[in-house]
Amino acid sequence: MSNxxxxxxxxxxxxxxxxxxxxxVNFDIRDNEVFGLIGPNGSGKTTVLDLVxxxxxxSSGKIISYDKKISGKTSAQIARRGVSRTFQLVRMLPTLNxxxxxxxxxxxxxxxxxxxxxxxxxxxxxxxxxxxGKGMLPITMLTYIDQKRVExxxxxMSDPKIILLDEWLAGLNPTEMKIGINLISGIRYEGRTxxxxxxxxxxxxxxxxxxxxxxxxxxIAEGKPNEVLNDERVISxxxxxxxx
Amino acid sequence: xxxRENYSLNIKRRELYGLIASIFAxxxxxxxxxxxxxxxxxxxxxxxxxxxxxxxxxxxxxxxHYISLATAAFFGIGMYIVGGGLEIxxxxxxxxxxxxxxxxxxALIGLATLRxxxxxxxxxxxxxxxxxxxxxxxxxxxxxxxxxxYVLIDVTESQIYWELxxxxxxxxxxxWCINRSKIGFALKIIGNDEKVARHVGxxxxxxxxxxxxxxxxxxxxTGAILAxxxxxxxxxxxxxxxxxxxxxxxxxxxxAHRLWGPILGVIPFALCWDFITAKFPNQTALMLGLAFLLxxxxxxxxxxxxxxxxxxxxxxxxDFRV
Numbered sequence: 001m002s003n004x005x006x007x008x009x010x011x012x013x014x015x016x017x018x019x020x021x022x023x024x025v026n027f028d029i030r031d032n033e034v035f036g037l038i039g040p041n042g043s044g045k046t047t048v049l050d051l052v053x054x055x056x057x058x059s060s061g062k063i064i065s066y067d068k069k070i071s072g073k074t075s076a077q078i079a080r081r082g083v084s085r086t087f088q089l090v091r092m093l094p095t096l097n098x099x100x101x102x103x104x105x106x107x108x109x110x111x112x113x114x115x116x117x118x119x120x121x122x123x124x125x126x127x128x129x130x131x132x133g134k135g136m137l138p139i140t141m142l143t144y145i146d147q148k149r150v151e152x153x154x155x156x157m158s159d160p161k162i163i164l165l166d167e168w169l170a171g172l173n174p175t176e177m178k179i180g181i182n183l184i185s186g187i188r189y190e191g192r193t194x195x196x197x198x199x200x201x202x203x204x205x206x207x208x209x210x211x212x213x214x215x216x217x218x219x220i221a222e223g224k225p226n227e228v229l230n231d232e233r234v235i236s237x238x239x240x241x242x243x244x
Numbered sequence: 245x246x247x248r249e250n251y252s253l254n255i256k257r258r259e260l261y262g263l264i265a266s267i268f269a270x271x272x273x274x275x276x277x278x279x280x281x282x283x284x285x286x287x288x289x290x291x292x293x294x295x296x297x298x299x300x301x302x303x304x305x306x307x308x309h310y311i312s313l314a315t316a317a318f319f320g321i322g323m324y325i326v327g328g329g330l331e332i333x334x335x336x337x338x339x340x341x342x343x344x345x346x347x348x349x350x351a352l353i354g355l356a357t358l359r360x361x362x363x364x365x366x367x368x369x370x371x372x373x374x375x376x377x378x379x380x381x382x383x384x385x386x387x388x389x390x391x392x393x394y395v396l397i398d399v400t401e402s403q404i405y406w407e408l409x410x411x412x413x414x415x416x417x418x419x420w421c422i423n424r425s426k427i428g429f430a431l432k433i434i435g436n437d438e439k440v441a442r443h444v445g446x447x448x449x450x451x452x453x454x455x456x457x458x459x460x461x462x463x464x465x466t467g468a469i470l471a472x473x474x475x476x477x478x479x480x481x482x483x484x485x486x487x488x489x490x491x492x493x494x495x496x497x498x499x500a501h502r503l504w505g506p507i508l509g510v511i512p513f514a515l516c517w518d519f520i521t522a523k524f525p526n527q528t529a530l531m532l533g534l535a536f537l538l539x540x541x542x543x544x545x546x547x548x549x550x551x552x553x554x555x556x557x558x559x560x561x562x563d564f565r566v
Contacts, residue, residue, distance in 0.1 A: 053443060054442075055439070055443075074442065074447075075439075075442035075443050076442050076443075076445050076446055076447050076448070079442070079443055079444060079445035080445045084443065084444075085443060087439075091437055091439065091440050092436075092437075093432075093433055093436035093437055093440060094436060095432070095435070095436055096432065096433075096436065100432075103429075104429070104433050104440070104444050105444050107426060107429060107430075107444075108426070108430065108444055108445035108446045109444050109445035110445070154444070158444070158445065
């Protein structure tokens with residue numbers, strides 16, 4: 001594993017009016033690691049991903065990716081620098097078919113394919129995520145797990161250096177969950193940095209090299225999953241102080 | 245089930261047939277002035293004018309779903325450039341200037357508004373036409389001239405028709421090229437989900453501004469070409485908001501999601517409109533209202549969408565019949 005820093009959060013703060021969703025957060029995500037972002041609902045995990053991908057603007061602080069500042073850039077500029085993402089609620093392009101949905105990720109982003117090369121890459125991505133033979137289907141005919149696969153394939157199409165997965169495993173049954181964990185494990189072996197926001201602790205344990213726990217917009221623990229998940233502050237944050 | 249691959253750049257047989265049919269249709273339409281130079285030609289000019297305006301409007305608004313009511317602004321500017329510049333420049337040069345000014349104005353509007361969406365954009369574009377109309381009226385009264393301008397130039401109805409038909413062919417060619425290009429694919433993604441579009445690396449503002457410039461430029465050129473037909477132009481005619489509404493209605497009735505959709509709305513609507521204005525001149529607003537109701541309740545995707553729906557049902561029946 002490389003020691004260079006893929007993402008560095010330096011005093012990152014995000015306010016929504018009087019509410020501070022992310023409060024002076026500082027941490028680094030190393031190159032080619034699977035990094036978990038966990039915490040109770042409303043703790044600011046998705047806001048952190050939105051800040052990285054340019055969906056939201058920082059109130060203060062900065063985010064550095066591979067020694068270059070990405071905070072303040074637009075989502076498109078950040079995507080072209082090699083950061084791609086999936087969304088908490090699956091976002092499909094309903095009038096396009098499966099192949100076109102996937103292809104959309106490989107035409108304008110970090111790596112851009114043309115014509116036949118694009119077609120080959122789409123077919124390869126479909127085989128990687130388990131969608132072989134479904135390329136011409138309208139997106140509305142797919143099951144939920146298949147829609148998630150399409151979104152993952154779309155995010156991977158541009159060969160991103162960093163991929164942000166926002167609760168990608170949420171809503172899957174146990175069988176689908178295993179498939180999903182295997183899929184995400186495969187991504188890191190392609191040399192990418194993977195940031196996962198998850199509520200499923202077994203997935204965090206089996207996938208992540210390190211993780212961070214957020215509560216009320218602040219980081220309360222950081223380290224290896226097994227250590228962090230046994231931390232008293234983390235247990236209190238999840239179960240409440242009286243029940244910990 | 246088969247679905248067309250939009251991102252592929254290879255010409256398919258179906259598209260080739262479409263291209264040949266379009267060339268044939270334009271060739272046939274070009275012969276109209278040879279057979280009739282009266283009422284039918286006049287109606288032909290109106291139909292081709294709305295075909296150009298609605299199709300160019302749909303190039304931008306169809307995929308992005310941004311409803312622009314600025315057509316009258318661009319159209320009127322084109323007219324006034326010809327009306328005001330005939331003593332200095334020749335007619336063809338003024339048409340080119342109108343196209344450039346329309347594109348520049350569209351770029352300025354785009355930079356100011358295309359980061360907004362929904363109703364704000366609609367209201368702004370409607371207000372813009374009115375603002376320009378008021379500015380032109382103010383400028384004319386301040387300069388002490390009459391409220392309008394005479395456009396006295398020796399251009400026949402047939403020439404106007406052929407000029408418009410050439411522009412129409414050009415618009416279809418642009419639309420066809422856009423549909424097969426990266427920018428066309430970007431527009432489809434933007435129309436589906438702008439947030440996703442931004443996250444796959446599309447500079448959504450730039451794409452929308454380019455398309456808005458093309459649309460605005462074509463509307464200005466159309467206004468410039470038609471200025472001699474009016475002979476006398478004044479702000480209430482050149483910047484009439486009714487023109488913007490008619491263009492939107494015709495495009496939506498035909499189906500703004502297809503390049504050939506708007507023309508399906510233009511032909512029947514222009515014929516009905518001509519009949520209503522001749523026989524029941526006070527009932528035009530009623531026809532507009534009925535057209536809006538028809539779009540909302542009966543054919544939200546226009547005649548093109550309706551045709552595709554039943555064609556799909558027919559193919560399903562044909563494929564699965566015992």
